Amino acid sequence: MLVGLGLGRFIPALGQLLARLEIGGISVPISIGLLVMMYPVLAKVRYDKVAAITGDKRLLVSSLALNWIVGPAVMFSLAWVFLADLPEYRTGLIIVGLARCIAMVVIWNDLACGDREATAVLVAINSVFQVVAFGLLGWFYLTVLPGWLGLNTQGLEVSPWQIASNVAVFLGVPLVAGFASRWIGERRRGRDWYEHHFLPAIGPWALYGLLFTIVLLFALQGGAIIAAPLDVARIALPLLAYFATMWLLGLLLGKAIGLGYARSATLAFTAAGNNFELAIAVTIGTFGVTSGQALAGVVGPLIEVPALVGLVYASLWAARAWFHTNPYASEEGSS
Numbered sequence: 001m002l003v004g005l006g007l008g009r010f011i012p013a014l015g016q017l018l019a020r021l022e023i024g025g026i027s028v029p030i031s032i033g034l035l036v037m038m039y040p041v042l043a044k045v046r047y048d049k050v051a052a053i054t055g056d057k058r059l060l061v062s063s064l065a066l067n068w069i070v071g072p073a074v075m076f077s078l079a080w081v082f083l084a085d086l087p088e089y090r091t092g093l094i095i096v097g098l099a100r101c102i103a104m105v106v107i108w109n110d111l112a113c114g115d116r117e118a119t120a121v122l123v124a125i126n127s128v129f130q131v132v133a134f135g136l137l138g139w140f141y142l143t144v145l146p147g148w149l150g151l152n153t154q155g156l157e158v159s160p161w162q163i164a165s166n167v168a169v170f171l172g173v174p175l176v177a178g179f180a181s182r183w184i185g186e187r188r189r190g191r192d193w194y195e196h197h198f199l200p201a202i203g204p205w206a207l208y209g210l211l212f213t214i215v216l217l218f219a220l221q222g223g224a225i226i227a228a229p230l231d232v233a234r235i236a237l238p239l240l241a242y243f244a245t246m247w248l249l250g251l252l253l254g255k256a257i258g259l260g261y262a263r264s265a266t267l268a269f270t271a272a273g274n275n276f277e278l279a280i281a282v283t284i285g286t287f288g289v290t291s292g293q294a295l296a297g298v299v300g301p302l303i304e305v306p307a308l309v310g311l312v313y314a315s316l317w318a319a320r321a322w323f324h325t326n327p328y329a330s331e332e333g334s335s
Contacts, residue, residue, distance in 0.1 A: 004218025037209030042178030066271040078238035092296025101273030113327040114265035247272040261323040
């Protein structure tokens with residue numbers, strides 16, 4: 001993040017170049033970073049286990065409730081509590097809460113030793129709901145609910161095609177590539193070669209892609225962040241509260257319904273993460289690149305990255321303290 005901020009600050013031409021490299025409102029360099037980041041993790045998924053996971057009604061229902069009922073409501077409440085006097089930032093924050101994570105959650109879950117197969121299923125389901133529900137929930141939380149409560153209202157115009165293209169790029173491409181790699185690799189060389197030779201070779205690229213994406217993101221948006229440090233701090237407080245609350249709710253709910261650590265961690269991180277690329281694209285497209293709404297969208301990953309890295313460590317601690325299990329046991333057994 002510091003490298004990205006420095007590049008954006010001292011080499012402004014780089015930020016301008018990155019801003020121009022877009023197709024359909026999607027940043028090409030950041031898309032490349034996200035694809036490189038997600039492919040190794042999705043290549044690790046054992047897709048022959050996915051059918052069994054879809055039968056886990058406790059996991060699926062809990063995830064849908066946390067992502068599409070609890071999450072937006074929590075962000076709406078926090079935005080109004082912390083930013084009642086700043087309507088632009090408040091609106092941007094609510095939009096961040098509506099954009100459910102379909103990209104970086106794969107990395108956070110993997111680092112926390114969550115269930116990869118369950119993550120693939122939940123991310124796919126969230127993607128479908130995102131296309132269908134994002135615009136409807138935006139209308140409800142920005143126009144209908146504030147009207148009922150006697151609060152200020154704000155409209156949101158967002159195209160389902162914009163959301164669908166976002167999902168197709170950031171989930172569809174790496175998911176198809178990961179599935180194809182396993183299917184072809186296992187049939188030509190066997191599962192033992194695939195998991196003991198191919199996966200270790202491509203594994204480090206997930207973190208390379210993550211670091212590359214973060215550097216580019218902050219080089220592109222660093223100017224807006226540096227120009228308004230106090231506003232960033234105001235926006236950061238509800239975001240920190242949101243990430244911690246959703247992670248804790250997910251982990252405790254998973255434990256309460258008997259999911260075990262790996263799936264509870266998956267439930268927690270799919271609930272806590274957000275699709276920052278979609279939120280930034282929507283706020284810039286609707287309100288403009290210099291708007292307060294766009295700044296709130298940009299601050300999202302500034303806070304999400306270190307917050308969820310911290311929650312990875314908290315999850316590994318909780319595995320031993322709350323679930324009385326070694327979080328690395330399943331990793332050792334499959335490697």
